[in-house]
Amino acid sequence: MGKQPYRAPKGGLVQRNRVIRFTFDGRSYPGHPGDTLASALLAHGHHMVARSFKYHRPRGILAAGSEDPAGLVTIGADAKRRDPNTRVAEQELYDGLVASSQNCWPSLLTDFGAINDAFARFMPAGFYYKTFKGPPGTWTGLFEPIIRAAAGMGRAPEPGDPDRYEAINRHCDVLVVGGGPAGLMAALAAGRSGARVILVEETARLGGSALARDPDRLAFDGTQPAQWVADIEKELATMPEVTVLPRTCAFGYYANNFVGLWEKVSDHLPEDKRLGHLPRQRLWRVRAREVVLATGALERPLVFHENDRPGVMLAGAVRTFLHRYGVMAGRRPAIFTNNDSGWVAAFDLARAGAEIAAIIDVRREMSPQHLAEAARLGIPIHASSTVVATAGYRRIRQVEVRPLHEDGTVGQGGSKIACDVLAVSGGWAPNVALFSQSRGKLAWDGELAAFRPGLSWQRERSAGAANGTFALADALAEGARAGVEAAAAAGFASGDVTVPEVEGAEPGQGRIKVMAELPSHLPAHRRRAWIDLQDDVTAKDLRLAVQEGYSAVEHAKRYTTTGMGTDQGKVVNLNAFAFLAAERGEDPVKVGTTTFRQPYKPVTFAALAGQHMGPHFLPRRTTPMHAWHRRHGAVFEPVGEWLRPRAYPREEEDFFAAVQREARTARSACGVLDASTLGKIDVKGPNAREFLNRVYTNAWMKLAPGMCRYGLMLGEDGMVMDDGVTACLADDHFHMTTTTGGAARVLAKLEDYLQTEWPELKVYLTSVTEQWAVASICGPKSPELVGEILDDFDPDPEKFPFMAWREATMAGIPVRVFRISFTGETSYEINIPATYGRWMWRTILEKGQKHGIAPYGTEAMHLLRAEKGFIIVGQDTDGTVTPHDLRMSWIVKKSGDFIGKRSLFRSDTARTDRRQLVGILTEDPELVLEEGSHIVARRNEPAPPVPMLGHVTSSYYSPNVGRSIALALVESGGTRIGDRLFATRGGLPTVPVRVTETDFLSLKENRQLPQAPREALNG
Amino acid sequence: MFVITCPYCGERDLSEFAYGGEAHIARPEWREDMSDAEWAEFLFMRTNPKGILAERWMHAAGCRRFFNMLRNTATDDILAVYRIGETPPKVEARLPATPSGEAPIGSGNDAVKIIQPGEGA
Amino acid sequence: MADETGGAPERRMPLFRRQAIEGAPGTLRLEELAFAAKFILRLDPQAGGEAFGAATGLDLPPAPLMSVVNGERAVLWLGPDEFLVLAPEGEAAGLADAVASGLKDVHHQFTEVSDYYTCIAVEGPKARKALMKLTTLDLHPRAFSVGTVAGSNFAQAQGWLWLEHEAEGAARFRLYVRWSMAEYLWGTLAEAGREWGLPEQEPVTGEPMLTESVTSRKA
């Protein structure tokens, strides 16, 4: 396989003197650097590369770029790196590239799935909608598994991608999308103004359509195209503010000129040559002041019977393969066209040595110039004719041509013409995808029979073929003007840009004759004229959709799947819309177009995720004591972004046992909790007290310096939002604490009220959450320990009473000590500047050893507070709970306003039958309810809907109470103390429970714990 | 991803900001006799127009200031930003002809993606 | 648990395990700037700017996003009535006293946050590009000149970025971030600098996690 039989004798921008090897489906082939996989395969006469999605029909290479609908393969041998659904026309060749076909089994040539094609008439448009309706029946058992097994294209890579990806941000003055002639001029013009310019080119090299022309017949100011491009590239490289990004696709145009770029940094390199310090792909999130869209035009195929054979290619693609890649798509091409551009393709091929089998033109009148040139080259011409059938399996080998009558029917006779490729042209259409994504309005251009940009919505302009300006000289001028104007709009006066003189400009596509589906002698039901080559949608399918009432474009799309899939119908959509218009007998502008959605082409998830993976996925906030926790066996739980120790299981101790031990130790000896994550806000100003009065439900005017108070904060709707203890530092100075998860929310809310509702209050707020590392020490031994670790400090709970705070020093370091408790035990909360946190923690644990100290985690903390009946906002409340619902009416002051006060008197919040927080004790003391269990009135649940009285919010096994305990929100709970209710257990029989007060420790102390009745104990 | 002009810090990405709901809804002075309906009007009722909406934003990652914005909700166009306490400036916007219609251009809805014959440019 | 002792008071910044790291020569360098005095000043500049200047020798920045440097002290604009005041570590107490007495008749708040925030210095000719992998701020020299301060998000962490100095194309940024976010940002910045040869940083990760509810002994 050393030869490349279809490599043109000369030409192309490939490095002919270097041979590299690649494999396709296990077979090794030579190619050249500069090839794409498509051009390298075509150089071997290899057209069939894939199977279609639905019918598994052979598929070839239609286009030479990202618009190619069906030439999809999987790249890469490594399952963790492989890239399915890669367009062969886009994949650059590298030494050792491994490509394999997909959507076929066992092989591309022998594919059992092709049986679908024989059953095509049983899978009409809307097949899924017609089949998968009604109650689950046969289809769930019969069709669904088969279809699921057959569906999908390619296989996703396996987890463990070893490559790196990156997402970066960039601002620029002018973003130019498209590196063809118009885009190059725009970038040059804008670049010379000194503006920050980013020029994006989807392929590996700049030049665009200029590279798809015979270099001997086109010159810019006397320079060959490739050289002209290279000169511009060189000048752009000298401009420090210009960034040129090849291999980069602008895939999405979003609000305020936010454009997503997808750069393939190293997909074109052999895997062992990829640079480790660079990502494989990069996502550029670009914010541009102005955008120039120079995205070119796309050529449409023609819709005729059996138009889907491998070897049916767009005429423009055939030219690109010839001039850019030095590959002859065929030695005996036939041309089928409805405009002039098919003719120039024929002439190019003829000059390169091909024997043109025929030019078949559906038009009656053609350019005399072209007719003369065809005659000179001896090309047979079939004017006013159409192709009615094709033959060939792996590659087209024959077309049948018949005359086309004025009335739209085909005549008899005609001829069968042998060919090895059929170059088709249905005319060119501006590539308006990004323009439409930007929310600009499209205009219908009757002459082009296509949409072009109409009204802009964002700061953007289109230039060149993307704007419907196909003549090269005009496109260059328009590009230059767009660059100048865009730079000026961004505030940069441009230097002069001379538009080069073009020699060898082509006259363009001339008059185009659009026929939605070319006529055939065959009856309609036997015609298979493909509109969408990837999704296997034929003209017949669209006709059926219209007949069945799905004639609007968006309906027809979904009913038939036309324009779906990985190509989103780039080259086929216009044919579909033209067909719908013809079927409906309406103007195409009335029929419209489907939405051009982002992304323009599929972007890998890896690029979208960028570097935000693994350890960089989310911040993991940790306290100064974190390393200690880890070293001492803590298991952690996420609390918002924080990681907090949940318990410290010792060897041979499971999590449950560890929590029980920690909770026992905290009440019997001494426990210490890392409470550093609690939100802390410094509140200062002459109106600080008044402010606290308004944001908490209780009164703050009398809190003396040196003392603390617990507060409940409501939303304006009267619902509990946060809670915490606030200490009075001085008359005008307070230290507020919030819940760990509520810290940012509370600060924002308080700032909101100060800035927008009460600007007259002189109060400043500053977050001090992480200024302080906090150790909360509790238990009967805690006073002794605190006395030992603080300097000259009397911790006597009598003299340093509950809810007081003191300044102190610890080995000379200033600390604040708060006598506050979340456990009901004697507690001291020591706050030390965070940089000393690690040292403080270690000191406490060391000095506490002789007192039997144990660190406890959040689980024991939750358990300890539940034993005492203290709430956790967010666990026992859910945004629908008022202070009265918590039976904490004692904390709601009678006089004066506060946030949420009026809402407590709304008819709904004042109801007496609202759910209220109560204790729940199972009659079986060993049974621990699931949090979330429902509370119901009767042992046997009636048929649904079951009337719920409430639900369990917290539930634990308490070592200190010696039984299970739970908190629950229960309808009129306060009036049900002592009642017997039932708790559900997820499908198991309900269990009887007693409603109690919430302070279980006091119930135990006062011997008020309900005694288990005999029946519960007996099971 | 919008660009929002903070009245203090200038143009920044949307990701730096937090939304604060409709603007110019003053918290009523506390009155014992305020009816449930009056309170509900303040607490729950919002105009929710398809058109120009005055709304509050906070520059959460930046200067932490609240400010007001006029936004055309039919197109997501930001028409003006102004500080708390300032009166909203007069602005013009391309609005839907009917309350449930689409703005003539700039709507995310597909209904306006093509210039129809006879439609003025 | 007795494997370590408290010992004498010892301060640790959040990145104390991280050494300064550097990429290829003339590219990028990261370093934690430990132990400086940091205060948040809340003050109406109209009402107390002059008194503050008299007390500290620091004028308040005259416009948003600006900074004022005087010797080793600096004031960074965070908001219209909010500033970050920086000084050498040893000056913290003196500074607090000076402000307390100088502004005793003016409504203000001067809160020490030396331990709340740490500072990561990001410097070198590639510093702007490295940071733009994390933030949507426009860090081009035309948009972000020496002395500029901006609060923004850096990856998923909020912080304040200050371009302290720039000479011969080498920018010296200081990024002020919360203690708890420092490790995350260090790793993310190092990752952003891989392109220029910053060494890969071993992440702090792999803690045993338990998120489900456990109400009884293992079966």
Ligand SMILES: [Zn+2]
């Ligand atoms: Zn701001």
